[in-house]
Amino acid sequence: MTRQMTGAKMVVQALKDQGVDVVFGYPGGAVLPIYDEVFQQNEIRHVLVRHEQGAVHAAEGYARSTGKPGVVLVTSGPGATNAVTGITDALMDSIPLIVLTGQVPTFMIGSDAFQEADTVGITRACTKHNWLVKDTANLSDVLHQAFHVATTGRPGPVLVDIPKDVQFASADYTSPQKAKTSHYQPRVKGDLAAITDLVAAIETAERPVFYTGGGVINSGRAASQLLRELVDATGIPVTSTLMGLGAYPASGDNWLGMLGMHGLYEANMAMHGCDLMINIGARFDDRITGRIDAFSPGSTKAHIDIDPSSINKVISTDIPIVGDVAHVLEDLLRIWKSRGRKTNREGLGKWWDRIDTWRQVDCLAFKQTGPSIRPQHALARLEALTKGHDRYICTEVGQHQMWAAQYIGFEDPNRWMTSGGLGTMGYGFPASIGVQMAHPESLVINVAGEASWLMNMQEMGTAVQFKLPVKQFILNNERLGMVRQWQELLHGERYSHSWSEALPDFVKLAEAFGAKGILCQDPADLDDAIMEMINHDGPVIFDCLVEKHENCFPMIPSGEPHNKMLLGEASTKDAIREGGAVLV
Amino acid sequence: MSALNIKKGSTSHSAYNLRPTFSDVHETHTLAVIVDNEPGVLARVIGLFSGRGYNIDSLTVAEVDHTGHTSRITIVTTGTPQVIEQIKAQLGRIVPVHDVHDLTVEGPSVERELALLKVGSEGDKRVEALRLADIFRANVVDSTLDSFVFEITGTPDKIDAFADLMRPLGLNEIARTGVAALPRGN
Numbered sequence: 001m002t003r004q005m006t007g008a009k010m011v012v013q014a015l016k017d018q019g020v021d022v023v024f025g026y027p028g029g030a031v032l033p034i035y036d037e038v039f040q041q042n043e044i045r046h047v048l049v050r051h052e053q054g055a056v057h058a059a060e061g062y063a064r065s066t067g068k069p070g071v072v073l074v075t076s077g078p079g080a081t082n083a084v085t086g087i088t089d090a091l092m093d094s095i096p097l098i099v100l101t102g103q104v105p106t107f108m109i110g111s112d113a114f115q116e117a118d119t120v121g122i123t124r125a126c127t128k129h130n131w132l133v134k135d136t137a138n139l140s141d142v143l144h145q146a147f148h149v150a151t152t153g154r155p156g157p158v159l160v161d162i163p164k165d166v167q168f169a170s171a172d173y174t175s176p177q178k179a180k181t182s183h184y185q186p187r188v189k190g191d192l193a194a195i196t197d198l199v200a201a202i203e204t205a206e207r208p209v210f211y212t213g214g215g216v217i218n219s220g221r222a223a224s225q226l227l228r229e230l231v232d233a234t235g236i237p238v239t240s241t242l243m244g245l246g247a248y249p250a251s252g253d254n255w256l257g258m259l260g261m262h263g264l265y266e267a268n269m270a271m272h273g274c275d276l277m278i279n280i281g282a283r284f285d286d287r288i289t290g291r292i293d294a295f296s297p298g299s300t301k302a303h304i305d306i307d308p309s310s311i312n313k314v315i316s317t318d319i320p321i322v323g324d325v326a327h328v329l330e331d332l333l334r335i336w337k338s339r340g341r342k343t344n345r346e347g348l349g350k351w352w353d354r355i356d357t358w359r360q361v362d363c364l365a366f367k368q369t370g371p372s373i374r375p376q377h378a379l380a381r382l383e384a385l386t387k388g389h390d391r392y393i394c395t396e397v398g399q400h401q402m403w404a405a406q407y408i409g410f411e412d413p414n415r416w417m418t419s420g421g422l423g424t425m426g427y428g429f430p431a432s433i434g435v436q437m438a439h440p441e442s443l444v445i446n447v448a449g450e451a452s453w454l455m456n457m458q459e460m461g462t463a464v465q466f467k468l469p470v471k472q473f474i475l476n477n478e479r480l481g482m483v484r485q486w487q488e489l490l491h492g493e494r495y496s497h498s499w500s501e502a503l504p505d506f507v508k509l510a511e512a513f514g515a516k517g518i519l520c521q522d523p524a525d526l527d528d529a530i531m532e533m534i535n536h537d538g539p540v541i542f543d544c545l546v547e548k549h550e551n552c553f554p555m556i557p558s559g560e561p562h563n564k565m566l567l568g569e570a571s572t573k574d575a576i577r578e579g580g581a582v583l584v
Numbered sequence: 585m586s587a588l589n590i591k592k593g594s595t596s597h598s599a600y601n602l603r604p605t606f607s608d609v610h611e612t613h614t615l616a617v618i619v620d621n622e623p624g625v626l627a628r629v630i631g632l633f634s635g636r637g638y639n640i641d642s643l644t645v646a647e648v649d650h651t652g653h654t655s656r657i658t659i660v661t662t663g664t665p666q667v668i669e670q671i672k673a674q675l676g677r678i679v680p681v682h683d684v685h686d687l688t689v690e691g692p693s694v695e696r697e698l699a700l701l702k703v704g705s706e707g708d709k710r711v712e713a714l715r716l717a718d719i720f721r722a723n724v725v726d727s728t729l730d731s732f733v734f735e736i737t738g739t740p741d742k743i744d745a746f747a748d749l750m751r752p753l754g755l756n757e758i759a760r761t762g763v764a765a766l767p768r769g770n
Binding site: 120121124125128129132149154182183184307308309311312313316 | 623624627628631635666669670673674676677678679680682
């Protein structure tokens, strides 16, 4: 049965058929026909954001916390260009998004029409794929293919640009089941010979370590479950990138903590000293590797990744396995079990002894002294007071983000939303809105810095309008903390433009939006204030005034390898050498 | 044997068994990329090369299957073995790309390029140009009393050699198509 309908109606129908329940968007001239269709139905809820960048980050939060693709609907020209930062963010972190943009009518394309932009041209480099649909007859096929491409293989954002006349014109609607099949079918099963090589390496390794990443989360809950089974059965230590936190529980026996530039001492030392590194769904990002030529010098490296281009991109791999994490881990476990569940027990025992000596360094230790709240303390208290809750944590970008990753423990996947690859300040607040839309009953907290938070503060309007009780936990040091830290370490303490002189009164700001504001500056008040935030049924801006010149440690100075970590203030003098200074 | 140890017939999906050494030696490879002939596909390929800092020595593109709407892009590129592998993997990631063939390592192949050269000269030089064109099996496709346009087909090296010889004889314009290539045999 074919059904004739307008392009605008097709969009809404395709979204329904693809199981979409929430769309984040902002109307404008070139998407009015679609908005008219959105108005005439109740199955899909539309969240009106206050800026298109917010729509994309909210969709990212929704996608990251549910495992489903996020959907964005914005208008042509400025609507599309405002979305570009969010789309790029999603590409870098492999978040599945479907971004629908309006476009000027086909007969006006290229004429510099009002609110015209070459959207597919602009977003070609920041989407996994994009389409300009010039004929309504192709629209439903393209929409279904967009969902397929966004969610298949390595996930990512896709964009469909729909001219206004295509929205008005009618054609036959094709259902997802009848849509043209795409030749885009990335391989999910890993090569069994390579997996067997890896099993053999696991059986004999003296100092193995699992280095896991966002790919485990993206692969779905089964992947995290299989990872846990594998780690616990083999007794091999496991560390994770920023994007992979929660795949293995922070309370697990084999957990070393996050690795990388601001990772834990024991995690980085284990990476440096291991003889077998098993990378599962991570991509050897420069925040992880530090200096490439001194990266884990003595190890055999295995790399499981669904994207062949990730393999051998920066680090030469000895055992490459292209495939989906869940599929590969399933085969890996099966083969390892069938070969007798062997590990090198003696070697592993000694390895754990060494790791324990690194753990004793207790690199995250701090003392809450003095009259002001230290940011580490604020997060440690937030962790302690929210631990038992059904909790989702978002962050902005900067020092607070690293402290959140260090001091908050994640027990499950999809509970941690942060901008890793692109490092987008302004990500966390709209992301928390997307998370709260997907999980209305859960406690959603955005750990923020005041500078990042201000970048998308307009979304307070969204939170209040849609009654989303998101908690904005702002560690306010009146500084761009990470920039300031680098200026201290690298630029002779010349703090060029890294502070804000005219910050708003966040309590009044909250009240101006019709929300609740809480100010806390005394360590003695902190617990009560956090409880007040948790217990308030509605959005809260929590202005936590913290120590202004706190630095984020541990830290691998740029240009240095893992075993050259700085553990605290005493070790920072001349820590970054000339070669490292050019790195970001 | 190639340093890369790539099996014959491997495509973008062949990273499974690759163990390239991170060598500094630059190699020139000819890649045949089969793509859907849809708007923007060439921009995606070129954007990949410019965005990631890879070299394009030459590039040709045309639809080769009118019913299947597929085009063949032939790219000659230079880089270290690791970069060449990255280029192939990155090309394979582009959604409308069906296949990536590295003709340089997948066995023997034939490469041809067509060039048009305008040579303006008189007297002995004109005669010499015509004589050399004959040796290179170039055809005269346009002639005036003081100029020729030669058409020559061959490997890029042969065209370079011909152009070098024509330069002192009055070469004043050259148009080249870039390389088209196919593997030999089946």
